[in-house]
Amino acid sequence: MSAALLVQALRQPASVAALDGAGWNALIAAARAERLIGTLALRIGDGPVPEPVRRIWADARREAERETRQALWEADRAAAALADWDGPVVLLKGTAYAAAGLTAGEGRFIGDLDILVPRGAMADVEQRLIAAGWEWVKQDPYDDAYYRQWMHELPPLIHRDRDRMIDVHHTILPLTARQKPDADAMLAAAVPITGKLYILSPEDRVCHAAAHMLADGDLAGGLRNLWDIHCLLADADLRKLDARARRHGIAPHVRQAQRLADALYGTGKARLTLWDRIVLRRLLARDGWGGESRKLLRSAFYIRSHWLRMPPLMLARHLLTKWRKGHRPG
Amino acid sequence: MKHHITIGIGPAVFRVGSAWRDPIDRLASLYAAYPVLPGAIADFSVRLEPVSPLRRWLRPSIFITGDHGLAEAAPMSLAHGLLAAEMGMNLQMALGWRRHLLLHASSVEKDGRVLVMTGESGSGKSTLAAQLGERGWRLMGDEFALLDLESGWIFPFPRLVSLKNSAIGVLAADVPEQRMGPLLAGTAKGDIRHLVPRSTAIDRMEAGGQPALLLFPRFGGDADIRPVGQAEVFMRLTQASTNYVALGEAGFRALTRFVQNVPAHAIDFPSGEQAIAMVEQLWAERA
Incomplete structure (x- = not known):
């Protein structure tokens, strides 16, 4: 299993010295599939690696630098667009880690710009972003209404010139999820990076990453999310973290994230539950070519992700609407 | 993957894997004069996979992917497996080459x-x-x-x-x-x-x-x-x-x-x- 190789290489960079050609190929394919190639390249470095891998590392580092540059520019543009709105722009996920210079941001792939603003300010923020050139991606009225009624974010907006997406969040989990994190408390505890741009407190960063990974979604990209958590935990005060997680109603998720991060990237000493072991099996479901393995388990997690998001009746209605519109599960 | 070949073309090394034997045999024969590098560290992996498990056997249909792929890539008939492999390699270059x-x-x-x-x-x-x-x-x-x-x-x-x-x-x-x-x-x-x-x-x-x-x-x-x-x-x-x-x-x-x-x-x-x-x-x- 190549995902296991990837985890091993991140945990113990010296372990790559034992790899042969096939081993390197499997490691690189898994790292690309999990979008951890930049992280891996920085973590392992040029020392113990053969020449062809050095070239791949150089590509990955250059790509990561570009990611960072582009992400910071988008954050800067968003800050400029919201300059006359009287509130902090809290950066989330990759952009936040890069802007604050955190270990979790080193070599990280950064997709969209994610920001968190108070729910009451959504209309103001939306209007200013649109004035500055962001446009709707989802033209479908059902999708649009669905986002506005049930999601924790605006429907995604894309910038017409730069082709980059922004997700404007007012909390960190869909409103349909069972857990109700305290977004106001998160905003209140956020710490400034620049005058306008903020990042969540160290404990809230872990809460957000754990909620995102374990209370929402199907664990796609889970190894990367868990690497974030592993890095973020180093800056968190564990006692405060526990209190904070309870306040947000996601203590079990945060504790599980800690155990999983320890199992894959840490000491490996944490005691695992049966459910932890199932999640780990799903996280490591990659073959030696970077392809998806354990298809049934993957499907089960995909179905679960919908279950987590919606009560059964609502889910049935949602699936029916989507089916009528011609959507079929991948 | 079950069948595979590693080939050097210009500065790039490709590892092409396939669920079927035929595309790899054809690659091997047409690329016989190129450096064939079993076990070499490849710049890119290409995968020719069945679009669904059934389509490995029944009216075989290829989904082209790899380190870099397009979710909406059109499936291809196994009869065009050689073309699929070529397209897979081009896709890696187009999306992934940075040198x-x-x-x-x-x-x-x-x-x-x-x-x-x-x-x-x-x-x-x-x-x-x-x-x-x-x-x-x-x-x-x-x-x-x-x-x-x-x-x-x-x-x-x-x-x-x-x-x-x-x-x-x-x-x-x-x-x-x-x-x-x-x-x-x-x-x-x-x-x-x-x-x-x-x-x-x-x-x-x-x-x-x-x-x-x-x-x-x-x-x-x-x-x-x-x-x-x-x-x-x-x-x-x-x-x-x-x-x-x-x-x-x-x-x-x-x-x-x-x-x-x-x-x-x-x-x-x-x-x-x-x-x-x-x-x-x-x-x-x-x-």
């Missing part, structure tokens, strides 16, 4: 100087390059020209030439049968046959050269030659590059240098023979 500025262009070399030809699919750039490659030029590639970010040289990517429709007959007349691949009839782009470049193209696939002339060929219409201004060349080449944006400032510098130093012409031609004559004429006249 050169990648130009969607054909290129040929003579006396260490390189002629680059770019244009839309169907412009004739690929056929023209293949023909020149049989007439005293060294074929450097029919699909991608690699512009070095430091030296400004063009480097080869001499994969198999993909001949389409009427181009098949044109080249088959020039080329011994053993350098031609099987006819793939009825693909999304019509009939396709692959051509193995001459041995000099493969033996010297790491040797670059200074770009000396850029052409925008267009098949059809009366013979015509027009100079193309630098601004237009620049715009058209940014569109012809899949990684111009990704390379950032380095890509911009390499491309401006290329545009400022390489004379450019658009050529319209009614036949391959006339195109070759026009190319030779422009080549002789250049600076």
